[in-house]
Amino acid sequence: MQETEVLIAGAGPTGLVLACELARRGIGFRIIDKATEHFGGSRADGIHPRTLEVFADLGVLDELRAAGDGGIPLRKYDDGDLVWEGRPSEPAPPAPGVPHPDPWFVPQFRTEEILRKALAGYGGQVELGVELREFHQGDRHVTAVLADGTELRAHYLVGADGGGSTVRRALGIGFHGETDETTGALIADVRLSGLDRDRALAWSRGGEMVSAQPLAGTELFTVTTSRDDITATPSALQERLRWASGLDVRVHEVHWNSTWRANARLAERYRDGRVLIAGDAAHVCPPTGGQGMNTGVQDAYNLGWKIAAVLRGADPALLETYEAERRPVARGVLELSGRLLDLLREDDSEAHVRGPELNQLGLHYRGGPLSAEERGEPGPLRAGDRAPDAPCERDGAAVRLFELFGGTRWTLLDFGGSLGDPGIADLDVHAVVRGAGRPGDVVDVHGHARTGYGVGAAALFLIRPDGYLGWCGDAGDLAGLRSYLLPKLNAPAPRVTG
Ligand SMILES: Cc1cc2nc3c(=O)[nH]c(=O)nc-3n(C[C@H](O)[C@H](O)[C@H](O)COP(=O)(O)OP(=O)(O)OC[C@H]3O[C@@H](n4cnc5c(N)ncnc54)[C@H](O)[C@@H]3O)c2cc1C
Missing domain, CATH: 3.50.50.60 (FAD/NAD(P)-binding domain)
Known part of the structure; x- marks a missing residue:
């Protein structure tokens, strides 16, 4: 065995x-x-x-x-008329x-x-x-x-x-x-010529939808047709593309295809x-x-x-x-x-x-079994929320909070830095302070951490290994931290095998 x-x-x-x-x-x-x-x-x-x-x-x-x-942008045609052009979503600048x-x-x-x-x-x-x-x-x-x-x-x-x-x-x-058997599509990754790679195109004609989208990082296009009863050969796909677009498109090779049902x-x-x-x-x-x-x-x-x-x-x-x-x-x-x-x-x-x-950034586990909000006056960010990033400094060098949470361990952000060492193995603790701190302190030089975490005075934020806030407590609440965290940590048990 x-x-x-x-x-x-x-x-x-x-x-x-x-x-x-x-x-x-x-x-x-x-x-x-x-x-x-x-x-x-x-x-x-x-x-x-x-x-x-x-x-x-x-x-x-x-x-x-x-x-x-x-x-890339998309252009959509309806029976030959251009009806929509744009980017599915407008790019947003990175935020702290x-x-x-x-x-x-x-x-x-x-x-x-x-x-x-x-x-x-x-x-x-x-x-x-x-x-x-x-x-x-x-x-x-x-x-x-x-x-x-x-x-x-x-x-x-x-x-x-x-x-x-x-x-x-x-x-x-x-x-x-x-499963809606009436809504389906044929999808194929193909090598073709006759279309530019700077935009995706979609055509609606006689109730049928056909689209061709350059496949990022490759020389291929993904061709989709709402007719899922055709065989995905180069000639059949070429025929649908020409019929829908009126363009002289040539399909040379089909790399992969699949049919899809809603x-x-x-x-x-x-x-x-x-x-x-x-x-x-x-x-x-x-x-x-x-x-x-x-x-x-x-x-x-x-x-x-x-x-x-x-x-x-x-x-x-x-x-x-x-x-x-x-x-x-x-x-x-x-x-x-x-x-x-x-x-x-x-x-x-x-x-x-x-x-x-x-974008799934707003998904949260508030009210869930691992989310313990124990502050007397919680701010807008609560236990269960995604722990946001923030650019800070440590020992004179730039550091991001995400670098501190990364990896496999739990992380405690001690805003105000009053807790000291809680003496819990497997927990990374970082004091987040405003001005010049002790060596190793995370200095929130621009205030992005305080703003992102909604911290007025001091507070404790315990971040799970998957980047969500597990427990939030008031400054100095070591007992609250220990009773939440210790049952969830690896106990020093012998390695189980077999
Ligand atoms: C046309 C289309 C477009 C999509 N576009 C998007 C998109 O833009 N963004 C997005 O997030 N999702 C999209 N999806 C969905 C996405 O492809 C799936 O959600 C994703 O592949 C799921 O990943 P998975 O690892 O859970 O399962 P799968 O990718 O299905 O992998 C399951 C694996 O299990 C293996 N397997 C099955 N049974 C056994 C067995 N008994 N023993 C051993 N191995 C087995 C299979 O061989 C397969 O490799 C799209 C799906 C389709 C069909």
Whole structure:
């Protein structure tokens, strides 16, 4: 019998981020995928600002920046008339609290490639052609059975195995929602000539929609047609493009294609004992607004540190907070992408406009099981909110708060610097002061940290490993800090194996 601490079924973006999170915490894991080769399609090409922050923490942002672009304008024609032209969203300048305000576009296959490279840097590797068939749970283990009959024993199994999830089905977890068989599309990544790469084009003709969008960081275009009954050959796609646009477009090669159905479903539970589901296995939404992959990445970022902490001795109740925090987020994402799909169906002129509600920066866990707001007079930023960035200085050099939160540990921001050393291992403590402080103090020279955190006088902000405010307390409240944090930290327990 083979053994590991965590078995991840599925090596899409969700499984890969989870694997990176476990790997950088020294947790033993296997990540398997039934596909015999890596995914090669564009699919989720929009990476939203909150996900960019996650990717920055994982150390892959520079590579993603080099592999994509910030988006291009769109021109939309209706029966030959230009009816809409513009950018889906207007670029916003970086702000002290938001270093990455705009989405970035990278084809999904490239994002996965970059995540696999990061995983390799942590010593992990995807096992291709390895399919999870079934599993059995005991009190202490899950035993997975692979397609070749091999048995693999793990402390936890995570199904990151996509919308058709074997794991979710085996658990009998309902996947409620709807699949609209009447709204679908054929999507193909193609090499073509006859169109410029400086804008995307969409044509509506006789009720059919056809579009061609340059695929960021490649020489390809993604062609979409609402006729999903045609075969994705170069000649068939060329014929639809010429018919819709009237332009002399030539399609030379089809690299990848897929058909899509409007699907909106949410799993009724995210966990059953030692088995959890994440990403598309737990929620599928229409691609309008590009929320699916982003939500899966953040599921994994929420789950990774919790599984790692529990495996190293933290209170197992921590794992219950995963569904409590992430399922409401998925419900909101489904509503949002459904609204955008309705606009598209109605051919509404606003259908292509993308507002800040898509950037996922405002998602929060206020009122959730890990959010403890214990200040006498809380400010606008509360426990459960995303902890904002701010440019500061330390020992005369520039430092950003995000650099201090990055990595795998909890961070305490002690505004006012009166707490001193709380004597908690595994906790990074930073005094944030206004003027010249002691060596190592974070000096809020421009006041951006005080403004971003809404701090008038002194206060304590405890930031979780995934960048959200877990506990907020008044200055000096060491007892409050300890009673919140200690059960969630790795206990000095012996390493559990087998
Ligand atoms: C046309 C289209 C456009 C999209 N655009 C966007 C966008 O712009 N932005 C966005 O955020 N999202 C978008 N999405 C959604 C996005 O592609 C998905 O949400 C994302 O791929 C989900 O990632 P995942 O890792 O959860 O699952 P997947 O990417 O589906 O990966 C699951 C993996 O599990 C493997 N697997 C399945 N069963 C087993 C098994 N039994 N054993 C082992 N392995 C198994 C599969 O081979 C697969 O590799 C789009 C989707 C489509 C279809």
